[in-house]
Amino acid sequence: AQSVSQHNHHVILSEAASLELGCNYSYGGTVNLFWYVQYPGQHLQLLLKYFSGDPLVKGIKGFEAEFIKSKFSFNLRKPSVQWSDTAEYFCAVNAGTGRRALTFGSGTRLQVQP
Amino acid sequence: GAVVSQHPSRVICKSGTSVKIECRSLDFQATTMFWYRQFPKKSLMLMATSNEGSKATYEQGVEKDKFLINHASLTLSTLTVTSAHPEDSSFYICSVSDSLEAFFGQGTRLTVV
Numbered sequence: 001a002q003s004v005s006q007h008n009h010h011v012i013l014s015e016a017a018s019l020e021l022g023c024n025y026s027y028g029g030t031v032n033l034f035w036y037v038q039y040p041g042q043h044l045q046l047l048l049k050y051f052s053g054d055p056l057v058k059g060i061k062g063f064e065a066e067f068i069k070s071k072f073s074f075n076l077r078k079p080s081v082q083w084s085d086t087a088e089y090f091c092a093v094n095a096g097t098g099r100r101a102l103t104f105g106s107g108t109r110l111q112v113q114p
Numbered sequence: 115g116a117v118v119s120q121h122p123s124r125v126i127c128k129s130g131t132s133v134k135i136e137c138r139s140l141d142f143q144a145t146t147m148f149w150y151r152q153f154p155k156k157s158l159m160l161m162a163t164s165n166e167g168s169k170a171t172y173e174q175g176v177e178k179d180k181f182l183i184n185h186a187s188l189t190l191s192t193l194t195v196t197s198a199h200p201e202d203s204s205f206y207i208c209s210v211s212d213s214l215e216a217f218f219g220q221g222t223r224l225t226v227v
Contacts, residue, residue: 043220
């Protein structure tokens with residue numbers, strides 16, 4: 001079974017600071033990788049996803065993530081955060097193809113101070 | 115992408131009563147829906163996979179008699195928490211997925227008093 005680790009539980013940054021949130025997974029086979037964001041009071045929204053191809057993927061709102069297969073990592077980055085990025089961020093994986101459930105990391109709460 | 119509507123968004127019930135949560139896929143025919151539970155400051159944990167027209171598949175440790183799932187149509191799955199206890203208080207989220215990504219309902223905050 002796959003598992004996902006997010007090592008940063010709570011991150012506090014000032015506006016314009018750079019962001020990197022770590023995500024590591026454990027699974028021996030091919031995985032699909034996702035980052036979701038949950039703004040206060042709202043449902044989960046997809047930031048970006050990786051299935052195959054270029055390991056550097058760009059998502060919405062200036063976020064990007066890099067898949068490093070040798071490190072089993074899929075870290076999320078943003079060069080300059082804004083106050084509106086304050087939210088909970090979840091890394092998730094599923095294996096194989098088709099309509100499969102996701103395995104989530106424990107989430108990282110990002111607080112951006114103006 | 116698919117639009118998923120979950121109702122109610124919040125519910126408070128007394129211990130021993132049952133609560134039904136609805137999950138509707140508004141623009142996508144979902145043969146499969148997923149139910150997750152989110153504990154405070156913890157991740158979303160898959161509870162069960164709801165299958166249209168057949169029995170749900172429960173994850174290990176999830177009591178199927180306590181968390182009843184019905185998926186009678188391609189657009190509606192329901193989760194009923196039976197004989198609720200305070201430890202069932204949690205945030206419940208449903209999801210549908212196409213072959214590319216998952217779409218989530220807004221979640222239901224259940225508080226059992």
